[in-house]
Amino acid sequence: MTDALALIGRLLLAALMLAGTAQKLASPTEAQALLALAALPGWLLWPAGLFTTIAGIGLALGVATRPLAILAALYCIATSVFHVLMDDPWQMTIAFKNWIIAGGYLMLAAHGPGRFALSLGRLSA
Numbered sequence: 190m191t192d193a194l195a196l197i198g199r200l201l202l203a204a205l206m207l208a209g210t211a212q213k214l215a216s217p218t219e220a221q222a223l224l225a226l227a228a229l230p231g232w233l234l235w236p237a238g239l240f241t242t243i244a245g246i247g248l249a250l251g252v253a254t255r256p257l258a259i260l261a262a263l264y265c266i267a268t269s270v271f272h273v274l275m276d277d278p279w280q281m282t283i284a285f286k287n288w289i290i291a292g293g294y295l296m297l298a299a300h301g302p303g304r305f306a307l308s309l310g311r312l313s314a
Contacts (some may be wrong), residue, residue, distance in 0.1 A: 191303070192211060192303040193305070194303075195300070195301075195303025195304075195305070196302075196303055196306075198303055199251060199254070199297060199306075200291070202242070202258075202261070202290075202293055202294060202297060203248035203249035204209070205215070205245075205290065206241040206242075206244045206248065207246070207249075209237075209241040209245075210238050210239075210241045210242045210308075213234055213237065213238040213305070214238065217231075217234055217248040219268065220237075223272070227271055229292050236274065237264075237268075240264065244257050244260060244261050244264070245313070248261070248297070248302075250306065250307045253298060254298075254301060254302035254305050255298045256298075257296075258294045258295040258297040258298035259295070259298045259303040260293075262294035263291075264294075265288070265290050265291040266287065266288065266291050268287060269283075269284040269285075269287035269288055269291075271312040282304070
């Protein structure tokens with residue numbers, strides 16, 4: 190049961206990264222507007238999208254899980270800054286959720302992918 194729960198948790202965390210990629214591709218202007226509020230160039234959206242794609246796929250497969258989970262936690266913490274808009278309760282909720290999600294990634298980094306993960310080119314199940 191532990192390995193099945195680890196797989197489900199890992200897939201949900203991976204889905205969050207991949208959904209972020211889809212959102213950036215579907216509506217880049219919204220993400221670029223948040224970057225502009227922080228006086229950052231809009232082109233930073235594309236490296237962020239590349240990272241969320243790589244992290245999402247790697248986490249889903251259980252490849253390089255620990256380092257990707259640490260990087261994903263740092264990504265969530267860093268991107269929470271863009272949502273700290275005191276006049277917008279919804280954005281503040283997103284900022285807070287990013288910190289909570291970072292905790293999930295750190296738990297994944299601490300405990301690893303579980304038994305159901307690709308390891309050195311083979312499924313370890």
